[in-house]
Amino acid sequence: MSPLASYRRLLQLAGPTYVLVAFVGRLPLAMSQLGTLLLVATSSGSYGLGGLSAGALAVANAVGAPVAGTLADRVGQRHVVLAQSLLGAAGLAALVAVVRGDSSDVLVVLTAALTGLALPQVGPLARVRWRPLTRTTGAHQRRLVDAAFSYEGAADEASFAIGPALVGLSVAAFSPSGALLLAAGLLAVFGSLFALDPSARLAHEGRHAVAAGRLLVPAYAVLVVAQVTIGSLFGATQTGATVLATDLGKPGLAGFVHATLGVGSALAGLATAYVPERIGHERRALVAAWALLAFSVPLLLADTLLATTATVLVLGLAVAPYMIAVFSLAERVVPPSRVGAAMTMLASATGLGYALGSSLAGRLADTSGATAALSVTVGATGVAVLLMSSQQRRLRSATAATPADVAEESVSGDPVPCGSSSSAS
Structure with missing residues (x-):
């Protein structure tokens, strides 16, 4: 299809x-x-x-x-x-x-x-x-x-x-x-x-037919941390853009700069449906993490609103693919009866990361300016790369049985394929 x-x-x-x-x-x-x-x-x-x-x-x-x-x-x-x-x-x-x-x-x-x-x-x-x-x-x-x-x-x-x-x-x-x-x-x-x-x-x-099971399994904990990193990126980027716009005498444009992050991300999010099924979500998250790092580094060199806006727009192209991979992995590694809690907890991790990123970026901005604030964005993407690079085997193993598919088959009686994430993602 x-x-x-x-x-x-x-x-x-x-x-x-x-x-x-x-x-x-x-x-x-x-x-x-x-x-x-x-x-x-x-x-x-x-x-x-x-x-x-x-x-x-x-x-x-x-x-x-x-x-x-x-x-x-x-x-x-x-x-x-x-x-x-x-x-x-x-x-x-x-x-x-x-x-x-x-x-x-x-x-x-x-x-x-x-x-x-x-x-x-x-x-x-x-x-x-x-x-x-x-x-x-x-x-x-x-x-x-x-x-x-x-x-x-x-x-x-x-x-x-x-x-x-x-x-x-x-x-x-x-x-x-x-x-x-x-x-x-x-x-x-x-x-x-x-x-x-x-x-x-x-x-x-049908959820009563599925055992509750544990939510905070190791693989899911990895994904929670992954969302903290992306939330930190949001907070630091918005803070850095605000400081830069204010320093340049155009504080009203700060919101526009940050909004371009969402524009690029939304376009890339729709495009992820074109990624071949054979590429597992854990691999997609790893590639997206490296893209986040590569696309964020130019923020340290941008000293105008135009350059920052263009860089943030490109950075957004990696944000949605990363988050979609994380949420998709979470839907697979937790018990079907706990998916609602899993999804909302990931959203909460994003919010907490936002508070962390904006707070740290704000402190650095007070002492060293906008570039220092935006360095928190780069740091967050670096953490994302380290996390996804070190946890590939854990995530692949956790999704190998695709428990949600198995549970769906047992509850509904419909034949639903199951297999490893590398073949059914």
């Missing part, structure tokens, strides 16, 4: 409405951090308080997401995501009210943190639904699941480019409050529609 045919088949199986809902449903999370920063900073006059509030929201979401994912594995996504969507929307609206009401700094940060706990991770949970959605496709299922993960990687990257852009447009047209209220409205509507879609029920059917 060709990549284009795979994408068409996925659209037929899920329906265009679901694809639209699942994409728009992830935008509020992408809007919330920047929206919180701008709202609090402009209202209080303190970027320190704004950054603290946005950080509290991000860290709380990183902590709460695996808990929500585990609960969704146990009771189903429908109830969990519906509750999160409504509570998250209420939290965003409450944050606007608290800031407008000139409340104490402690209450503002606390409200932001509680909001972050409630916001659903739509992207990772959408990944969980593709295996049951493709259950009846027989020998084509593995290829379709791979294509679905390629699409999801591209969709995530596109959302984190479009989300901040929506915030910028909303702030320009209305106010920072309007940006967060827009995010709240989108979450209440599209998050709820995502929760109530029939695919949520389908994703939970």
Whole structure:
């Protein structure tokens, strides 16, 4: 089955409405951090308080997401995501009210943190639904699941480019409050529609027949670290671009520079469906890690916004292939009944990596400038290379039995091929 045919088949199986809902449903999370920063900073006059509030929201979401994912594995996504969507929307609206009401700094940060706990991770949970959605496709299922993960990687990257852009447009047209209220409205509507879609029920059917099993197996721990490195890349790159743009007297262009990372990544994500099946995901992750390192080194030489933007655009071409390989490996190495927890924990690792990368880059920028901040990006890619180079055998062994395929066959009764990652990926 060709990549284009795979994408068409996925659209037929899920329906265009679901694809639209699942994409728009992830935008509020992408809007919330920047929206919180701008709202609090402009209202209080303190970027320190704004950054603290946005950080509290991000860290709380990183902590709460695996808990929500585990609960969704146990009771189903429908109830969990519906509750999160409504509570998250209420939290965003409450944050606007608290800031407008000139409340104490402690209450503002606390409200932001509680909001972050409630916001659903739509992207990772959408990944969980593709295996049951493709259950009846027989020998084509593995290829379709791979294509679905390629699409999801591209969709995530596109959302984190479009989300901040929506915030910028909303702030320009209305106010920072309007940006967060827009995010709240989108979450209440599209998050709820995502929760109530029939695919949520389908994703939970049959899971009681599969033993829970361990989540933090060694191979999965490797993948968690891998996502911390890519999150550090995001945080350091955004910080470095912001410092450079500010130093050049054009701070408003910082968001545009970082957005190009998502553009290149989204395009590359869709293209990964064209990678031959015989190339295992552990090998894809290794190649992508080396590409990240090679593409990031020029950041140390770029001293203009144009050069930095061009370098970041090229760097993005390796980001989605790396992340897609990591998420695809995770879907294979954990028990089928723990996939929701696995996907959301990887998303949390990305968020924690972002906080680590931005914090370290910020400290270096204070003392040595933008180039020092961007050196954290290069360092993160170097760690990714070392990790993937040293863990090839472990990852290959962990995916050799493709436990998800075996479990799917035992639950559904449909003949699903199983084999090593080098032959079925």
